[in-house]
Amino acid sequence: MFSEKANTIFQDVIKTYKVLNTVDQPFTNKYNKSDDLIAHLLYRKSWIDTVQWAYEDIIRDPNIDPVAALKLKRKIDASNQDRTDTVEFIDSYFLDKYKNVAAKANAKINSESPAWVIDRLSILALKIYHMHLETVRADASDAHKAACQTKLNVLLEQRVDLSTAIDDLLTDISNGDKYMKVYKQMKMYNDDELNPVLRGQK
Numbered sequence: 339m340f341s342e343k344a345n346t347i348f349q350d351v352i353k354t355y356k357v358l359n360t361v362d363q364p365f366t367n368k369y370n371k372s373d374d375l376i377a378h379l380l381y382r383k384s385w386i387d388t389v390q391w392a393y394e395d396i397i398r399d400p401n402i403d404p405v406a407a408l409k410l411k412r413k414i415d416a417s418n419q420d421r422t423d424t425v426e427f428i429d430s431y432f433l434d435k436y437k438n439v440a441a442k443a444n445a446k447i448n449s450e451s452p453a454w455v456i457d458r459l460s461i462l463a464l465k466i467y468h469m470h471l472e473t474v475r476a477d478a479s480d481a482h483k484a485a486c487q488t489k490l491n492v493l494l495e496q497r498v499d500l501s502t503a504i505d506d507l508l509t510d511i512s513n514g515d516k517y518m519k520v521y522k523q524m525k526m527y528n529d530d531e532l533n534p535v536l537r538g539q540k
Contacts (some may be wrong), residue, residue, distance in 0.1 A: 340508055341501035344380055344456060348463035351384035361392045376431055380456070383424045387460050390417045391468075421457075422523050428453035429520045432511070441517040448507055451520050455504045462500060466493045 355363070365385055371378035396402070397410050432452045472478065472486035510516040530539070 339501075339505045341459070341505050343377070344459055344504075345463065345497070345501060347377060347380045348384045348460050349467075351381055352388055352463060352467050355385065355388045361389050361396070376428070379424060379428050379431060380460075383421070383428065383457070384460050384463070386417060386421045386424060387464060390414065390421065391464050393417060425453045425457050426520070426522065428456060429518070432508075433518055433520060436511050436518065439512060439514050442514045445515055445517045447519050448510075448516055451518060452504065452507060452511070455500065455507065459497070459500050459504065462493065462497050466490065466497065469493055 367378055367381050369377040369381050393414050429451045469486055469490045473483050473490055
């Protein structure tokens, strides 16, 4: 199933990132887009999420230098844009994959496109990884570990449900029971024509 492939890639990305465990490390995609485009996109998507998770931790340091914080905020903004662009590339992949499927007369549209469900699955992999660390943290209390284990169990259940949902959605699309309709995000705050502050700097 597709979700098994996605979850395996997401876990591999996190494991690979944690070897050096720094936001400054170089990125190398393990998958060639000519050989396996969707794996290439999933790996890239998960790497963006993993680095941004670290960014979000760093910027919450109460002692962070304000100049460094502003610089990091710019990196987070760029990462968010990169994430959105990659999600849209993933949806483009599925649009092309199912372009010859004729939707049935009673076919319905899903509230989320496949790529945005995959986005949630990628973030969930990070939540599971970091929550697991809390359950085995040597300096944590037993109460803390137990509370985190309870949360981890919920996250693991959520991954099963979300994985089933994405597989079901892709099956429905391939059968014509549902159809894809993608709306570009059209974010305004990074656009120097749409953001009045940026527009004023021109």
